[in-house]
Amino acid sequence: MDKLSVLILTKNEALDIGGCLRAVSRLQDVHVLDSASTDATREIAAAHGATVTVRPFDNFAAQRNFGLHELPLRNDWVLILDADERASPELIEESLAMVRQAPDNVAAGRIRRRDYWMGKHLKHSIISPLSIRLVRRSRVHYERDINEVLVVDGDIADMRHHFDHFSFSKGMSHWFDKHNLYSTMEAELIASRRVGKPSLAKAFFARDPHERRMHQKRLFYRMPGRPLLKFLYVLLFRGGCLDGPISLHYALLQSIYEYMIVLKTREMRMAADAAAAEARGPVTDGDTHAVKSQPVETR
Template structure:
């Protein structure tokens, strides 16, 4: 048996399809952050249990659901409303839930969907997040504008079957609004690095993919022409051009995001602001965030 915990805020566009994709689960909890649309009504009509809690961070929301949500299963799948569980992933989850020798938690890959197309190359597939784990073992800590599993790498396995992530289901305006906020957080993080934090040089060669990605990200803050480099990396280095016009459009959007980060970093440095003043995301509008811009 598997329980499902879904975080929501104004997700009437997404919640029905998300719940339909986990209709096989006997226990589904929607933890809402005060939606002002029909999210709660739709979730209840679909048979999900609904709890409400003011948003403070993604990690705290997920941990609250684990602790106070009366989840019925020892295994919990954590979702955002713009994610879908295909049948193949469902079978993998159910198999693991019945395996006495399973890891405490699992990284789940994600297919990024843009304009009806899977961005196989531009979406940097596969990217992973820890989203499935044992209720008593898996908790979360806040990391940037997303969350990170509070477990050592040796206790985390990796699944092959992916989620489908419909990150653009609310339209491009919503994407740019969210990434405007993310770029502020990222500029502050970059400022901390410039203020004297040391780069994780060993992490560049680590076996743990998540640590390696973070180390590369930190190193990238020191590079010139970041927007152009980001576009070339996604469109050429990752073969995003093979995803056609959607892939090139997405590569351009990521370059714009990097330009926003650079502008805000320059502004913070000119103003001499404290990088720790107000860095991490705390807005329920960001309920579809991940650990990297998508």
């Protein structure tokens, strides 16, 4: 029996879940953790032989931690996928080899993601194409509600093969709906000041690319003009322009997403300030002026 389990998170993924499951069909222990879908996601997953569990969604870190540590997975090694992703046959073979041969100090595998839009591979435009998706579940956990961070107790091996990602498979309307939710969650994180302090040294010199990316993100939150910076970063610094005209549209989408976060953060902070002012109550003259006692003339 293969010593590799698969965990897939879903919410209304009837369009994509079948293809994702077909790509891992040779593996025997496949689990779908569903966030109360209202379409045929669960039925399709069950028809493909997956074990389906329903858990209402609260945040990404909690959902992934539940999947890794509460579901009855048969194996310690787990390949983590989303429904709009497809593991290549070569990645499956490499993952099985990793499970058999990995030394004890290795607790996870970092995999390259290939993103597609309008039938074209976005080779240069993607901001963070590396993702830790092969893990020893006994030695990892997730933190942070949105753009969750995986904490790994051990070394991370770089995998040679890839998985494909079709984030626009349900069309532009779905992409905007999804990123409207994501931008709200990210704005709440910033407005509540739950974003950790950045380290300039780690942002540029950390050996681990995920730690480096985390501190770069924290620095980015503090910069003015973030939507424009995101546009220029994708198009020029990442070399997105090498992907052709489609990269301009993709960079604009990323800029729009960042602008949504900026505006929502400002709105939330204004609402919090107004609520705090209301809680303090109205300012009266007695709060701001001292009354001097006057001598009283008696006759």
